[in-house]
Amino acid sequence: MRISVGKLRGLQQISDDTGRFTMIAMDQRGSLQKMLHPENPKAATYEEMEAVKLGVTEALAPHASGYLLDPEYGVASVVNRFVLPGRTGLLVALEQSGYEKKGNWRLTTLLDGWSVEKVKRLGASAAKLLIFFNPDAPREIVDHQVNVVQSVADECRRLDLTFVCEPMSYPIDETEEAFAHHKADTVIRTAEALSPLGIDVLKAEFPGDAKVTNPDELRKNCERLSRATKVPWVVLSAGADFNVFRGLVELACRGGASGFLAGRAIWKDAFREKTLPAQMEYMRTQGVKNFQALADLAHQYARPWWDFYGGKERLRDHFEGWYVKY
């Protein structure tokens, strides 16, 4: 196994010294607007969104191994205001929030005016792409989504930038409960389809639904996912309640995940508070505690990402004169 020096450095920057990813997502746009103004999301102003991003980042980013932000509201602000520590790895989102509809299917669009090259220029350690994916969609839908992943993977390879890919499943023509029963298969088949395309970390949905499946089965699903993916994976929270998500993080890490990249599960309850100071007080207290509980699980159970490849020694690849060919 060979990992180029830029991607390897990126992986080291977004993980901790023990090889676990304890990463926080703060790249929400549409879903954060909804949280701030449930009745009228569009009422959220730029200043309001920015203030929340700054506050959450200041409270939580010093604790995380990696921190994910969006270009529109987050990344320039937190760097300009000095609230993202230099030692915390920075991940930046590429996609436009939401999706384009084609019938009932979903197509991912890269954010207009943004690019992998800009993510690299601003000094991020990784680029992240959310990609809606249903392996049973018509060929043209699947091909479109695969092509988006492939083109981002190629750019990341050219720029030697770590690539975190986040497939997001969705049901078509079936009830949520029916979908819940085969969600694990969908997540695993998606990992099989996308993880070989040149991505470096798979940000995966939990493979299964705790409402319809018992913990033993869920953990086995995680083990299946660990065998299916070609790269280390982390579990995402997708807005689950914290106590539910904590259980899923333990199952995922026991089942071969290398940590988590979670957002709303950690900090969404802050928005039960009505004022920004009260929300931020929650972040600094309960938000940090929530994060720490997940990080403790990751340290106890998660697989160091290099063990996915058989250990650090297997990744050695350097030689006299390497820099000329690089």
Place this chain on the structure above:
Amino acid sequence: MRISVGKLRGLQQISDDTGRFTMIAMDQRGSLQKMLHPENPKAATYEEMEAVKLGVTEALAPHASGYLLDPEYGVASVVNRFVLPGRTGLLVALEQSGYEKKGNWRLTTLLDGWSVEKVKRLGASAAKLLIFFNPDAPREIVDHQVNVVQSVADECRRLDLTFVCEPMSYPIDETEEAFAHHKADTVIRTAEALSPLGIDVLKAEFPGDAKVTNPDELRKNCERLSRATKVPWVVLSAGADFNVFRGLVELACRGGASGFLAGRAIWKDAFREKTLPAQMEYMRTQGVKNFQALADLAHQYARPWWDFYGGKERLRDHFEGWYVKY
């Protein structure tokens, strides 16, 4: 004052949370070969050089805010062997070790097969250029060296990469003692000539010589340098003895420097030991103590680099839609 987001992130990654640079240089090539084989520097093998770089980095890099390496022996090895923590900022040298002679004057050459673009690709937080400079050299010599700095500055601006420039003075047609008497003027005039060219941190020689100048005068020289430079500066060690250098770091930081970027002064005494294990034992004990003593001085006396610009608030520059134009 505007600092672009990539350069700002780079500055944050190579400094600590208080805005001080406590950086270690391990990019020596020719001088390290001499240290290992004083009678026959060329006898140093690639494996020997690499082993020393790995050992020193493993012992010292976890303590430093930033760590400087060369491309030939250092950077790929320390990343591949996981001895440079992801949280420690990485700086990489651009120049070929040594210099080209033109009469008695010195011309700097960029390392063949290496580039600013490669430094950016591999995920470094900053590029560093050592430039021999004598402001009294003939016009063509000065122009050549200025052009080298200018071309690197332009590349760093294009790639939004932090640029650390290290001018190195040298005497021509005069005794070392005569040179010592006007060294401060040379260092200060050099800062005036090079610091406005698009560099982000000046890695400066100490402005003066303790053998011929008293401490009060030396500190005033540092204050003059602080007024002359257009960017924050750090002091280099140039192989000075540790106890001498410690005094210079205190004077420099009291006189407006933002820290140090020092190598041999910290670790050279390890090479009095004859075996690699004994050398590395020294690194882990006395080497770390030496570094810590300097870092303590920087924290006590150095000017946070953002204060050079009047404070963090003065650097704010972001706005809705910034990412489209970036």
